[in-house]
Amino acid sequence: MYVSYKWLQEYVDLSGITPEELAEKITKSGIEVEGVETLDEGIKGVVVGYVSEKEKHPSADKLNICQVDLGNGELVQIICGAPNVDKGQKVAVATVGAVLPGNFKIKKAKLRGEASNGMICSLQELGFESKLVAKDYSEGIYVFPADTELGTNALEQLHRDDQVLELGLTPNRADCQSMLGVAYEVAAILEKDVKLPQTKVETVSERAADYITVNVEAADDNPLYVAKVIKNVKIAPSPLWLQARLTAAGIRPHNNVVDITNYILLEYGQPLHAFDYDRLGSKEILVRRANQGEKITTLDDAERELTTDHLVITNGEVPVALAGVMGGANSEVGNETTTVLLESAYFTGGAIRKSSKDHGLRSEASARYEKGVDPQRVRPAAERAAQLLTQYAGGEVLEGSVEVDTLKVEPAVITITIDKINRVLGTSLLVSEAKDILERLQFTTVVEENEITVTVPTRRGDITIEEDLVEEVGRLYGYDNLASTLPGGTASAGSLTPYQKKRRIVRQYLEGAGLYQAITYSLTSEDKAQNYSLEARDPIKLAMPMSEERSVLRLSLTPHLLEVLKYNSARQIDATAIYETGSVFLRTAENELPEEKEHLAAAITGLWELHQWQGEKKPVDFFVLKGILEGLFSKLGLLEQITFAKFEKDGLHPGRSAEVFLNETSIGFIGQVHPNVEKELDLKETYVFELSLEKLLHAEIKPLRYEAIPRYPSITRDIALVVDQTTTAQALSTVIREAGGKLLKDVHVFDLYEGDRMEEGKKSIAYSLKYFDPERTLTDEDVVKAHDKVLKALEEKTGAVLRG
The missing domain is CATH 3.30.930.10 (Bira Bifunctional Protein; Domain 2)
Structure with a gap:
């Protein structure tokens, strides 16, 4: 979930706290903030300019010479190759000395012999991801609305003077997949109030029920469906502030109607869908399971074959949307749309997950339905969207809504004692302190002696048992404030065997x-x-x-x-x-x-x-x-x-x-x-x-024995033994060591000979033997006596003889 810092300020007072500080507080409360991105970082010197003249470059067919007014009364000449640049446009101009993303510095230049004092910029050149740029400006420069003030900071006009917090949400925290959900969380952390949007919709005398009927066959998959009708809609680009909020959240702007539905999805966490009423093909909405082999062409122009596992929205006969995942191309809102049928519904996660998985379609809407949306926001989200459609699309909202409501959802009610909270957390909180923490989360609480009875709002579907409440108290009390203790009973430090x-x-x-x-x-x-x-x-x-x-x-x-x-x-x-x-x-x-x-x-x-x-x-x-x-x-x-x-x-x-x-x-x-x-x-x-x-x-290791450094000299004897070629050096070494007694301290092989002068089937192995006694100086007689024993044992046990 991407959260705009400036947008969040509309719901919670963030004065005195920077985005980085806020990110740290959110992380410490249990939701990891994976990063904070400054949208205009490293960019400077970009202003709004006015193209007063445009003429073809004399030496290049694809280049234009533009005279641009930067708001200071003087014109600067800029060479521009964008295909959509034209006289009378207000554009983003990187002046000489400006810095663009990637530390790209703008200097005076000559292009095919003509001077260029700056650059007219596309959105991509200002740091926008290509996939988030509206289709009209995906190729070429960006053109500001006509009422944009000249000479002002272009990035501020594009609302890029903002920071975006990236929240790494776990599946249980579906409530924070909306700006309001994040606002509740941040308000609880900062101990401040939440300011909810004020919705007031003026309607015309016509009734929505005269235009559409709604029937739901798959009530288990869709227990609540709300439809509103908005007439006289004028399709146009959304206001810049709305487009900026969508792009900051990773959603590409399209037009005012589609953008408003996406805006509400981000604000309320409630997916909406807008149908072109005139292309619907009937005055009926029927929600049912698809027929086996039935087909639909979705908004991505892909034809998809359906099964009875898939939930669809139909016009009574053919599917017009894959419910909760993606709309159909046959009812898409386009430039000719004048009447909009607005859908706000509660679909169960299992049905949407099946459709999304089978068709490889994971949309912003399906991601929210799969994890669970707040059923109490279905109607408010529709009303909020209708309000924005009147403000920014010139629409007229018909009176009332057409609904099918079989939804039965009651808030969870959990009772917990302060003793259990303290026992699990290792704290000594008072009942009043625990009650205050829970009320900061907008939970309704009732205290009776040491018991706290909590009514959990439906937006927090992850809280169902006592341990969930303990976690909420613990994380907002502060994990850093929990005492470090060893487990009770006998405990020992871990070690290697x-x-x-x-x-x-x-x-x-x-x-x-x-x-x-x-x-x-x-x-x-x-x-x-x-x-x-x-x-x-x-x-x-x-x-x-x-x-x-x-x-x-x-x-x-x-x-x-x-x-x-x-x-x-x-x-x-x-x-x-x-x-x-x-x-x-x-x-x-x-x-x-x-x-x-x-x-x-x-x-x-x-x-x-x-x-x-x-x-x-x-x-x-x-x-x-x-x-x-x-x-x-x-x-x-x-x-x-x-x-x-x-x-x-x-x-x-x-x-x-x-x-x-x-x-x-x-x-x-x-x-x-x-x-x-x-x-x-x-x-x-x-x-x-x-x-x-x-x-x-x-294996058992023999006890370590230390020997004193010899005080007396050793005597070395070298012998070359002629043996059968099948006799191994290991066998000879074993015999030598056994026969050498206490005086023999070291034996090693230093030569092997199997040349022409050796008798066939024989070989010569030379050994070096070291004798010494740690208590005295050895005499020749002592060494000869021990050495003779070695030679005799070798001859008797291996047939070895001294080489002549």
Whole structure:
């Protein structure tokens, strides 16, 4: 809802409060003001001028040389290309030095050799939206009425010296879809009175009942219909002030009759419709449900096929309007209209919503009917419109109205105690204070001891129960004035569980290592469901899948991460590193909910390091990803409990993959994606891992032990072992650590040789072993003794011999 600040001042005294201050107060009372727009912001130097002479430009067919009087007695020459510019017009002139929207500054110029000292403006050039400019001026300049004073501020004459508040209304606040509704709200906030429009209609001796009869077959959809007849109407443009109020609210002006009906819609929140009486085709209005297959051409020149769900206004035979949504082209008010049949009706929201939805037509009228209009404003709105039609269209209102009234609406009556109000709000209000707040909203109240009985006006259909009254008291008392209290009883501050803390550490570590978090679908296809799964289970199918690609619940995170890499690679993002923490879904029993287990997976491809100046490039490999994993295990305090073992799995490279164990329990895998899969996905070498995050984070961490910095020197021994090619480095390391005893502190591989000089089926692996004792300096004899045990154990358990 767009609310003109100047218009609102007609109903509520806003002296001493700026639009911005008012917007803040309205927002704090419960209706969000999404913005305040100053219509003439950034525009200056635009005045009303008079075109005293016009002649064709000698060097341009589409340009005219105009002599313009700006009201100071002197003429200025302005070149204008508008097709409708002419002698004798009063127009908006941006003088030299003026500023237009977009900080466009007007300077002296020459156009095809002729001097131009300003610009004659269209409404669009003055900041009007094109869709809100009247059809007569949608192309070309705007022409002021003949009585407009020369030299005055053109924006003030156009009533653009205004601010517009944009209200973000929730569906329950239909009452504020009108200026009067907003006025009631603002008056309650500011503790001021509402000044309602004074309606006095003079009628002629003829009676409306002699011109029209009204019948309603669909009484449930239309319990109240009011028709008035206005004769001798003269179609013309609306007054500028009325056009300005419509455009400020986002409605395009048409002519005085249509504009007045739209004006009342904005003022009262009551939609009206004007029919050309002479084009109606009969002296009858019949409201009914449409016949199946019946057709109507609406005002937008679209032919629409109707069903029995749609409510229509007919002339007794054919539809002349889609009730509450849009009128028909066969009864449209046009330039030749002289007699107007004015409709003001109460339609139920459900009937209008159905028509609006089925035909894709959402009008200002339908939006209000759908949320609910005030039944008590149906007649006053019609009278107010009739008054304006006499003033601004020269109409003569026939005596009386023709009505069908089966409407039964009673104001809601709610009784509430002051104790409940205070208990819910946490306040200590007196009965008189609560009564005063409710009366500021124009609610009728009766107090008996601690009870307040409230009669809610029909315009506030959202208030039906005690809690609604509590909300009204609370928001007008001021949410900022409500005390902050903790819930009663035992309360404790929220915190993360140990599992959540560790998961957060995992995410922070991986992001610090250069991986981006991905969030992928939990649904996959049957073909991909079991790829890379840690546990072999049958996938769980959806009863109603949206597609074959999203038909089963996933058993692994890896396939979708590979899809992410493929997507990025196809867009020339070759180096990608991503991870995901998410659930996989394991079948338990038929027709039972699956078991959800949280996994951690990652995928990397492309270059890991690129230093172009130094000419360094490091592509990802198995050990890059393994190093990331080992850093994660170290961060979690689990590195000493982790081992890797050779591993083969479908979809992984048979020689570059490993199973990950935590205390001899398998928790996942790491490896290169099989070359065939890489080719299928059009990826370079790609490495992945997937782990059971639950097993990892629920693992017991050994107590942290601190060791003093060594005071005594260590001794290092390097050995090169010849072993079978099938023997893994992990197996050798395990034997060395077990045999080395207390003195062996560190073991690591530093070389692998499988060259021509090595016996077939053999390989050489070199280790560096570090010995030291924190209590004394080791002797050669101590080291030799421990080292010999290592060599003997290696020979006995693995067949390893020292390389000669």
